[in-house]
Amino acid sequence: MKNFLLLLLGTLLLGGTNAGILPQPPPTPAITVTHNEAVLDFPQSVTFRLDVQTARPLTAAALNYSTNRQSCLPAQTQVPVTPTGGSLEWQWVLSRSGSPPPGAQLSWYWTLTDDSGHMVITPPQTLTFSDPRYDWQQVSAGGVHVNWYRGDDVGPQLLQAALDALQRLQAEMGIQLEQDVQFFIYGSANDMRDAVLYVQDWAGALAFADYNIILMGVAPSQLESWGRPTVAHELAHLVVGQFGWSCVGGSRPTWLEEGLAMVAEGEPGDAVRQDIARGIEADAFVPVRSLNGAFSAHSADAGIAYSQSYSLVAFLLDTYGQQAMQQLLRVLADGAAYDQALAEVYGFNADGLETAWRAAIGAPPRQILPTPTPINPALIPTAVPLQAARSQPTPAAAASPPPQSGSAGPCPAALIPPALLLLLLTAPRRRQSRPISNKG
Ligand SMILES: [Zn+2]
The missing domain is CATH 3.40.30.160 (Collagenase ColT, N-terminal domain)
Known part of the structure; x- marks a missing residue:
């Protein structure tokens, strides 16, 4: 039993230092985000835009967004968006859903999948609703x-x-x-x-x-x-x-x-x-x-x-x-x-x-x-x-x-x-x- 434990420890240590394995160059990311923004046209709309560089074509994309409105139910909205090359765009028309007030906070992220099944979730971003007509x-x-x-x-x-x-x-x-x-x-x-x-x-x-x-x-x-x-x-x-x-x-x-x-x-x-x-x-x-x-x-x-x-x-x-x-x-x-x-x-x-x-x-x-x-x-x-x-x-x-x-x-x-x-x-x-x- 003691020998077995030593063997196991040795294996873990060797594995931990990658001994015996040739160093690998860092993998090229399959999907790289070059531009990620939400443009507010208060109180009419929010336009989400995402540009990516991909090694392989995107096959699926979805925008996930929510506001900081308090709710007893999960309030996140997910919208499938069809990629056009490496660009994605979707507009949230506030006149249909109702506009959050100035001061409300929007957060969003994208999920992207390429044709090899590789999936990326972009880091969450936030935007505060504001009324730009006045000098607050x-x-x-x-x-x-x-x-x-x-x-x-x-x-x-x-x-x-x-x-x-x-x-x-x-x-x-x-x-x-x-x-x-x-x-x-x-x-x-x-x-x-x-x-x-x-x-x-x-x-x-x-x-x-x-x-x-x-x-x-x-x-x-x-x-x-x-x-x-x-x-x-x-x-x-x-x-x-x-x-x-x-x-x-x-x-x-x-x-x-x-x-x-x-x-x-x-x-x-x-x-x-x-x-x-x-x-x-x-x-x-x-x-x-x-x-x-x-x-x-x-x-x-x-x-x-x-x-x-x-x-x-x-x-x-x-x-x-x-x-x-x-x-x-x-x-x-x-x-x-x-x-x-x-x-x-x-x-x-x-x-x-x-x-x-x-x-x-x-x-x-x-x-x-x-x-x-x-x-x-x-x-x-x-x-x-x-x-x-x-x-x-x-x-x-x-x-x-x-x-x-x-x-x-x-x-x-x-x-x-x-x-x-x-x-x-x-x-x-x-x-x-x-x-x-x-x-x-
Ligand atoms: Zn009252």
Whole structure:
């Protein structure tokens, strides 16, 4: 046995030094890449070009490309491309598939096979989508990158608005941003809309949640009135979306989604306070259960729905704290029905929430009929197509034609479920108290 081991060791050593074998010249590569590029014509197309030198003719080639969009499913696309001599070209027509936003990253590689069966995979390359029409500046802090080109103050001010919102989210809910977020601040809503194919002509902001990218049109004159609160609101959707990320079909009721985003905006404005006051006086609130799905398309009703959502979320945070809110987001992410999730965390369903909230804000009790069929989140679609971005209406000063602005401003986030991100828990902090009714 010992002799056998020595023999084996000797053989390995000899083999390792190639003893007894004549040195070989390095083999000539069968396929050599001489040129490999992707040319972006934003937002219309990407043209991939590859030139190779080959000892033998290519018989097969395929382009493999993907973006950094987050997805629960493999997102790579493979396209067979017919070689013409040593050149290959393929165009990704974005107008057919939907254009990734500026800031998105594309990566690609080619697989090539010659007629002897020799195969080569080119090294992966990357390209960042950019909008070349403007001379962009960037400011960054705390994982937030703000790109802008119009108005000296705009970038730094909106970065500060984003950082303030992150601080509130951490203080109020104990959740923080895990993945970097990019804002692209266009000088007007029109400039922004030209960057995106197939966008509603009233959109003033677009959230590409699965890219962690938000586009906004903010003229310098709208910085305070619209820019700052919208940055906070849209960022909150991303952060909450990261925390409640789910591949199992979990979703959140709209009142929770929008209420959390409004809490991130900070102290409620006069419009929200007035909505709550009117709701109490005139007993005009809608049933909480009716705020589970999309809000009314009518702007005024939507505005009140936002104010009521804010008040509901503020009540839950003030009364039960941030740990319970985090638990609710997690249980919902696991796919629980809304009533079931509320019951598990707070011990009441949507009707019980309504009763407790009404009592807390001083509204008269509402007669609530028993609900035999709880709303099943599985019935609410969660797939977001590539093109889909959550859009937010343009403020009246900049849009044509803008929607009438509701009290709190409708955010069609209510219409498209937020997409997917990741998020970290932070050590819970003491929350500042905040009014949940006009009395605060
Ligand atoms: Zn929203």
